[in-house]
Amino acid sequence: MSSASSATALSDATLRAGIDRSLRHPVMFFLTSGAAWLAVSILLAIIASIKVHCPQFMDDCEYASYGRVFPAHINTLIYGWGFQAGFGVLIWLMARMSHQECRAAGTILTAGHVWNLVVLLGTIGILDGRGTGMPWMEFPAFVWPGLLLCYCAIVVWSFIQFRVRDGERSYVAQWYLLGAMIWFPWIFITANGLLFCASTHPLMAAAINAWFKSALMFLFFIPIALGTAYYLAPKLTGRPIPSGSLAKLGFWSLAVVAPWAGMQKLAGVPLTGVFLPYLGAAATVLLAVPLAIAVANILRTIFSSEEKLPKSPALHFTLAGLMGLLLLAVAAIALNLPGSSLKLTQFSISGYGFEILALYGCFSFMMFGAVYFIVPRITCREWVSSRFINMHFFFSAYGIVAIAFGALFGGFIQGSAQEAWLQPWETVTDVVRPYAAVSTFAWCVILFSNVFFFLHLAMMWLGLGRRGGAPTLMDSAAEHAAPASH
Amino acid sequence: MSLRPFILGLAASFGLAWLLVVIVPFIMMRNLGPITLTKETDGAAGIFYPKRSGRIVNGAKVYAENGCYLCHTQVARPTYAGNDMYRADLAGLARDPERGDTRRETNAYDFEGETFAQIGLTRMGPDLANVARRFEAAVAAKGGGGDPAAMFYAHLYDPRRNPETRKSTCPSYRFLFTRREIKGQPSNEALPFGGDATSELLPSPDAKALVSYLLAMKKDQPVPAALNFAPPEPKAAAR
Numbered sequence: 001m002s003s004a005s006s007a008t009a010l011s012d013a014t015l016r017a018g019i020d021r022s023l024r025h026p027v028m029f030f031l032t033s034g035a036a037w038l039a040v041s042i043l044l045a046i047i048a049s050i051k052v053h054c055p056q057f058m059d060d061c062e063y064a065s066y067g068r069v070f071p072a073h074i075n076t077l078i079y080g081w082g083f084q085a086g087f088g089v090l091i092w093l094m095a096r097m098s099h100q101e102c103r104a105a106g107t108i109l110t111a112g113h114v115w116n117l118v119v120l121l122g123t124i125g126i127l128d129g130r131g132t133g134m135p136w137m138e139f140p141a142f143v144w145p146g147l148l149l150c151y152c153a154i155v156v157w158s159f160i161q162f163r164v165r166d167g168e169r170s171y172v173a174q175w176y177l178l179g180a181m182i183w184f185p186w187i188f189i190t191a192n193g194l195l196f197c198a199s200t201h202p203l204m205a206a207a208i209n210a211w212f213k214s215a216l217m218f219l220f221f222i223p224i225a226l227g228t229a230y231y232l233a234p235k236l237t238g239r240p241i242p243s244g245s246l247a248k249l250g251f252w253s254l255a256v257v258a259p260w261a262g263m264q265k266l267a268g269v270p271l272t273g274v275f276l277p278y279l280g281a282a283a284t285v286l287l288a289v290p291l292a293i294a295v296a297n298i299l300r301t302i303f304s305s306e307e308k309l310p311k312s313p314a315l316h317f318t319l320a321g322l323m324g325l326l327l328l329a330v331a332a333i334a335l336n337l338p339g340s341s342l343k344l345t346q347f348s349i350s351g352y353g354f355e356i357l358a359l360y361g362c363f364s365f366m367m368f369g370a371v372y373f374i375v376p377r378i379t380c381r382e383w384v385s386s387r388f389i390n391m392h393f394f395f396s397a398y399g400i401v402a403i404a405f406g407a408l409f410g411g412f413i414q415g416s417a418q419e420a421w422l423q424p425w426e427t428v429t430d431v432v433r434p435y436a437a438v439s440t441f442a443w444c445v446i447l448f449s450n451v452f453f454f455l456h457l458a459m460m461w462l463g464l465g466r467r468g469g470a471p472t473l474m475d476s477a478a479e480h481a482a483p484a485s486h
Numbered sequence: 487m488s489l490r491p492f493i494l495g496l497a498a499s500f501g502l503a504w505l506l507v508v509i510v511p512f513i514m515m516r517n518l519g520p521i522t523l524t525k526e527t528d529g530a531a532g533i534f535y536p537k538r539s540g541r542i543v544n545g546a547k548v549y550a551e552n553g554c555y556l557c558h559t560q561v562a563r564p565t566y567a568g569n570d571m572y573r574a575d576l577a578g579l580a581r582d583p584e585r586g587d588t589r590r591e592t593n594a595y596d597f598e599g600e601t602f603a604q605i606g607l608t609r610m611g612p613d614l615a616n617v618a619r620r621f622e623a624a625v626a627a628k629g630g631g632g633d634p635a636a637m638f639y640a641h642l643y644d645p646r647r648n649p650e651t652r653k654s655t656c657p658s659y660r661f662l663f664t665r666r667e668i669k670g671q672p673s674n675e676a677l678p679f680g681g682d683a684t685s686e687l688l689p690s691p692d693a694k695a696l697v698s699y700l701l702a703m704k705k706d707q708p709v710p711a712a713l714n715f716a717p718p719e720p721k722a723a724a725r
Contacts, residue, residue, distance in 0.1 A: 052610070055646070055655045062661035067553020133550020134602055168488050175487065182496055190504065194512055195602070201515040202603035203594060208508055209602070219500075248487075255496060259503030268567025269605055270594045272515045276507060343568045347559055347609040418609055421572040425612045429653055432610060 015099060016377075022101040023092050024378040026108040030088030031371055032461050033116050035454050037080025038364075040123075042447045044073035049443055052436035063127045071138040072126045074355075078136065078216070079147065080119050082359060085367040086224045087112070087154050090177055092374050093231055094158035097174050098165035104157045111153035118146035134195060134205075136213045144192040148185065155181050172247040176227030179255060183219040187212060203271055207263050214262030214280070217358045218287060223254070225325070225366035226294050229318050232369055233301045236315045242300045250293035257286045264336050267346055281336045288329035295322050295329070311475040313389045317369030320397055324361030324404075331357060331408055341412070344419060349435060350411020353404055360446070361400045368392070368453070375457070376472075381465025383472040388452040390474055395449030402442035410435030518594055527711040534710045535595070538702045542599035545699020548692045549604060552659065558614045559606030561592045562705070564715070575620050576613050578706045583626070588619075588706035593713045596705050611656055619704045638697045639663075639677050639689055647679075662693035 048070040050057045058064040095102050102108070122139030125131065131138040159181060162174065191212035195205050234241055241247060263271075263280035271277070299322060302309065309315060331354055335345045345351065372389065376382050383389060410432065417428040459465065466472070520535035528534075549555070562570045562577035571589060574580040578589035592615060597603040606613075621634040640647060643663055645656035665685050666673070672686050675694075680687035689697070 051657065052655055055657055059658050060660065065552065065659070065661070066657045067551075067556060070556055071553055129551045131551050131553070132602075133547075133553070133555060133604065135555075135607060163489065170487055170492075175492065178492065179496060182493070183500060186500065186504070190508060194508070198512075199516070199601065200512050201518055201594065202597040202600045203605075204512055204515040205601060206603045206605050208512065211508060252495065252499070255499045259500045260507055263507065265607075266605060268563025268570075268591075269561055269603075270592055271511065272518075272594070273511050276511060279507065346568070347606065349608060349610075351607065414609075419569045421569045421574075426653055428609065429611075429655060433655075 015101075016096070018101050019095050019099075020092075020378045020380075022103070022105055023095055026102070026105050026112060027088045027092050027374065027378055028461055029109055029112050030084045030091075031375065032457055033112070034081045034084030034088065035450075035457050037076050037084065037116075037119070038450060039447075039454060041073050041077040041081055042443055042450060044069050044076065045443045046440060046447065048073050049436060049440040053433045053440070062129070068127050068129060068131065071131050071135075072123050074136065075126065075138055076119070076123055077359060079122070079139070080116075082221060082363065083147075083151075084112070084115070085364070085371070086180075086221070089228055089367055089370040089374065090181070090224060091154065091158050092378070093173060093228065093370075094161055094177055097171050097231070098158075098161040100161040100164060102157060102161075108154050108157065111150040115147065115150040115154075118143055118150065134209045136216065137191065137195065137209060141196050144188070144196070148188060148192075151185065151188075171231070172241060172244070172251070173227040173231035175251050176223040176230065179251070180220050180223040180227070183215070183223070187215045187219060191215075201272075203266075203269060206269070207266050207271055207276065210265040211262035211280070213265075213355075214284070215259065217355065218254070218258040218261060221359060221363040222291070222325075225321060225363045226250075226254075228366045228370045229294075229298050229322060232314055232318050232373060233298045236312050236318070236373070237302055237305075237309060239301055239304045241297060242304060243297060246293060246297050250290050250297060253293065254287070254290035257283050257290060261287060264342060265346065265351070267338070267342055278338055281338050281342055284336045285333050287332050291325050291329040291332070295325050298322060311473040312372075312471070313383070313386075313393065313474050314369040314373035316393055316474055317365050317372065320393070321362050321365035321369060324357060324365055324400065327404060328354070328357050328362055331404075335408070335411075341415075344415025345411050346415070347418065348411035348414040349407045349432065349439075350409075350415070353407025353411060356407065357400070357404045360396075361404055365396070365400075368396070371457070375460050376465070379460050379463065379465055381460060381463065381467060382469060383456060384459055384464065384466055385456065386472050386474055388456045389472065391452040392449050392456070393474070395445050399442045399446035399449060402445065403439055406435050406438035406442065410438070515594075521710050521712050523710050534713075536598060536707060538599050540702035541695045541698040542702060544695035545697075545702075546600045546602075546604065548662075548696040549699060550602070552696075554614075555604040555606045557606075557608055557610035557656070558612070559609050560596075560603070560613065560615045560703070561605050562590070562613065562615050564591045570613065575623075576616065578616055579619060579623060582619075582623070582706070585706075587716075590705065590709060591715060592705065593709065595713075611654070614700070614703050615705050617703045618701045619706055622704075635697055635701060636678055638700050639693065640679060642693060642696070643677070643680060643687070659693070662690050662696070664688050664690055 047064060048066055051066040122143040125140040126138050130140045132141060162178060191208055194208055260283035261280050263277045264284055267277040334341060335350055335354060336342055414428060414432050417431045520533040523530060523532045523534055525531050565571050570576050580587055580589060582588045618634060621637045625632040625634050642659040644658050645654040646652050665687055668684055668686050673688055675688055676686035
């Protein structure tokens with residue numbers, strides 16, 4: 001190697017180390033507090049799920065009533081875990097790709113603490129019976145301005161880093177992350193502003209809420225997941241993304257199609273624009289296109305060479321997330337066909353299955369992959385136990401497959417029972433019960449898998465990671481094997 | 487891709503959908519005016535602008551806070567969107583003792599008084615758009631001058647107490663009731679169950695608001711011709 005390139009390599013490594021050091025505290029904070037909220041959310045999910053097939057469970061506790069526990073579960077999953085994992089990964093990825101150190105770690109850390117406080121107050125509000133009754137917006141009305149301010153305080157620095165990056169070129173991952181950073185405030189202010197600060201017909205309020213749910217999934221969580229995958233796949237395999245134009249097509253098709261989706265949840269409802277729900281259904285079906293394009297592109301990156309792939313945990317989780325994305329694309333089509341399946345799935349548990357597939361099966365798996373990649377770099381330690389990583393991976397995968405298939409398939413069965421108008425309503429309740437039991441079991445399995453994740457992350461946070469040596473791979477036999485691509 | 491075309495592209499692609507799907511419908515549906523009735527089509531001149539009785543605002547708040555929308559819907563979809571209209575008791579009563587078939591699709595005036603229409607997320611439990619009419623019919627069929635409000639209170643207190651709904655997965659809303667020692671005369675709000683010689687069961691203000699809201703869940707009033715999608719009455723067969 002010539003001295004010029006070795007000097008460049010050294011200065012690159014120094015820059016990367018500087019970036020990692022500057023972001024150590026904010027990113028670790030977001031990941032650990034996000035993981036804590038994930039634990040809370042899964043516990044609430046288990047309680048809620050048990051109550052569907054066994055309503056006498058914790059019957060006398062007002063705060064554990066299904067109508068409060070379920071919204072608490074979904075809102076802590078989104079705002080407690082989803083956003084904080086997203087923040088941790090986003091600020092690190094944007095800093096690395098812009099080659100800029102973070103100079104506002106203190107501000108970001110403060111905003112993160114305030115975010116946690118606001119989410120805690122909101123969750124207590126829901127459990128205390130002060131929820132708003134608007135799905136995914138059940139936090140009491142004082143919460144959303146706090147979340148918005150914290151969001152701006154956390155994310156604006158990544159935007160500045162992108163602006164002052166050297167050169168004109170941008171990575172595919174940066175488009176998705178920038179897109180998420182810009183879409184979210186627009187969506188959030190629209191929905192919360194129109195529903196809390198303005199007034200319209202009650203049906204239109206319900207429609208905007210349905211639009212918000214879909215937009216948050218497909219214009220914030222999925223883009224962050226895709227940006228992470230587009231970063232990790234080339235990094236972990238050392239292979240370039242095969243087609244830049246396909247990547248562009250994938251991004252812009254998501255940008256064009258996703259904002260129209262969401263109102264299919266109000267099919268048959270007397271909105272002034274009766275076509276609006278069917279526009280939403282068509283857009284959701286078409287969303288399969290950008291998702292499939294992105295998955296194909298990233299899979300081609302990973303499998304573009306005949307050489308064996310490293311058994312890196314980040315790669316495993318990224319691949320699992322990509323499979324989740326593929327399943328999401330198929331479900332988006334299968335659930336929303338206006339003549340046939342939309343009638344069945346509109347008021348069934350398949351909606352919940354679809355949302356959990358997006359939030360856990362795609363987004364969370366990609367975030368886990370990013371966590372296993374990022375944490376060693378910012379703590380300068382390696383993960384302690386490949387067995388823990390294996391347990392986390394396989395049990396999470398089993399759990400999410402059980403929930404996704406159970407709820408998606410169960411939703412069709414439930415919808416068919418609802419449509420059988422000559423049968424009494426008891427039939428519908430009976431038919432759902434086994435799928436609710438599957439769901440409880442699956443959430444227990446997911447909790448079990450995440451116990452290993454929490455323990456492992458806590459160990460790394462406390463500085464108990466393994467010093468030096470090769471990275472921890474998922475194959476324990478290969479622990480002494482070749483160095484990974486950093 | 488440099489920043490400026492990126493931002494412009496994002497703004498254009500999102501902004502178009504945002505305007506057409508969110509903002510414009512929001513503005514257009516803000517002030518739903520009444521429907522003018524004419525003698526030819528509706529039999530009398532005037533306007534159609536129904537109001538609902540009962541404690542809609544307070545009751546809807548309790549409904550939202552306790553997550554009833556997670557398992558119950560409040561919409562009867564037209565037949566192109568589902569089979570709701572075919573059920574004998576979802577969209578009205580198929581065989582109302584006085585008026586015959588009173589089933590109709592939900593229309594935009596059915597949510598008057600609320601700020602957020604609780605369309606509902608799933609149908610784990612039955613649709614509630616006409617639940618008050620169903621309970622009234624059940625009480626009338628049983629005879630003896632019962633009260634549909636008592637049926638609602640009984641269901642909220644313990645859904646599985648009634649043998650007809652013993653498999654219900656509705657949560658028990660016991661916390662919406664209070665047990666009080668009887669001092670002198672029993673209260674006239676005391677419920678006909680759950681009490682004994684010395685104590686009585688009373689609904690809390692939240693329970694009363696919720697039941698008042700649920701008692702307004704009847705969508706079988708006559709609608710103007712503009713909103714009436716029922717098939718025309720068959721002419722009496724000429725034998």
